[in-house]
Amino acid sequence: MSAQVVLAARNVAKSYGQVHALKGVNFDIHRGQVTTLFGENGAGKSTLMKILSGVIQPTSGQIVLDGQPVAFGNANDARDRGISIIHQELSLAPNLSVRDNIFMGREIMGPLGVDYAEEERQTRALMEELEEQIDPATPVEDLRLGQQQIVEIARALSVDSRILIMDEPTSALSASEVEVLFKVIRDLTARGVSIVYISHHLEEALTITDHAVVLRDGVMTAYAPRAEIDLEWIVRNMVGENYDLGSPPDSAKGDVALSIRDLSVPDATGQDLVRGLNLDVRAGEIVCIYGLMGAGRTELLETVAGRLRATGGQIVLEGHEISHLSIGQRIARGLALVPEDRQRDGLVQTMSVGQNLSLASIARFTRGLFTSTRAERDLVDDSIRRVTVKTSGGGAPIGSLSGGNQQKVVIGKMLATNPRAILLDEPSRGIDIGAKAEVFRLLAEGAKNGLAVVYSTSEVSECLSIAHRIIVMHKGRITAEFDSTVSKDRIMAASGESQAA
Secondary structure, three states: OOOOEEEEEEEEEEEEOOEEEEEEEEEEEEOOOEEEEEOOOOOOHHHHHHHHOOOOOOOEEEEEEOOEEEOOOOHHHHHHOOEEEEOOOOOOOOOOEHHHHHOOOOOOEEOOEEOHHHHHHHHHHHHHHOOOOOOOOOEHHHOOHHHHHHHHHHHHHHOOOOEEEEEOOOOOOOHHHHHHHHHHHHHHHHOOOEEEEEOOOHHHHHOOOOEEEEEEOOEEEEEEEHHHOOHHHHHHHHHOOOOOOOOOOOOOOOOEEEEEEEEEEEOOOOOEEEEEEEEEEEOOOEEEEEOOOOOOHHHHHHHHHOOOOOOEEEEEEOOEEOOOOOHHHHHHHOEEEEOOOHHHHHOOOOOEHHHHHHHHHHHHHEEOOEEOHHHHHHHHHHHHHHOOOOOOOOOOEHHHOOHHHHHHHHHHHHHOOOOOEEEEEOOOOOOOHHHHHHHHHHHHHHHHOOOEEEEEEOOHHHHOOOOOEEEEEEOOEEEEEEEOOOOHHHHHHHOOHHHHO
């Protein structure tokens, strides 16, 4: 006998002018079970979840809660009825503490005002449940991205909801953090909480789901219980064909383009996180850096790009020492970085698609106080074609694009600087399998044209896609180096993942 349906969408549609985001979708959420929603960026997943959680209202159709039609005027209405959502893009206040973010808008009141001691006690309990050692008083802006995602999850758990919607909750989490989250999900469903789970990590999502629903172009294309689905079923219903991430290009034969010598990088406390690291990358070579969260991957790439200051060592690009140069000077020399957090560090949200694409190359179009709009427009049009951004044009707001297309804008912006070496930190975070395949094809194409490519990832399968070499990091050191014939188990063992799990 199937579990009780506690919340349902009935023939729900949502239109924005002539754009139909949802086209008569029926969707059931079962009591005490996990329903996983699959689909490419732009399929309508987040739109449907925002409707179910009261963030936006449907154009037509009906929402049914406990068998009765309901209408949520806003997210607070839905939350009062026991429905919470963890959004794909973090919605934290970076200048506030972890505690203040968790209880923002629903502070615990005592006889003398806000009961900060009780808020701190509950925050510590949530962190303990999520197996994270985060001080409640820490400003969110001082946390790494994965820890910020943990805070977002803790905030949703603190509401004690009966229906919890998780939109890409693991996009910045390590394997051990994902396992803890899954344990929390199992505990919640055992208590009767209903979970809706959205993820582009298909294999990961299969381990937690009870039911799978696939959306494609605003229409539900498939539904099945866990026993009847596998990875091929998901991909076939999502994109109509079995995408893969490609295979390594021909062996790289160029000279060394990027040389890192005896590099040391401090952590937030001033202690060396990366210590005495050496790495050479050749023109036309693709190098993958794999490691768990905290391994030092991000710190390494940001130091090479100039965002962090090294405490020792040298960085040489095509024979030129660049360690002393600013970020802009390194870009001018031919070094580019695609950062981990595209929303915070890769895009300017108030700018258009075209302005974002041309931002890093603006000096090429500027003479004194004047900018050549024609040259800039030509670059924007060329970049949109080159990286296949799905947009109405360069003047479209950057926020109108899906996550995958926003990521392609960030990559296109850096490719427009004509780099000799490009660094990409988790380039597939939060994007679907189709967009991921396009991003990796861009990297392979760049390598074929002589670009030195370094990308970091916490997904083992991505290491084995297009990389010539795989570098494994653990606690700030390179622990192993492999070619693309290595097994997943050897990569994970070298990263210390077996101990972390």
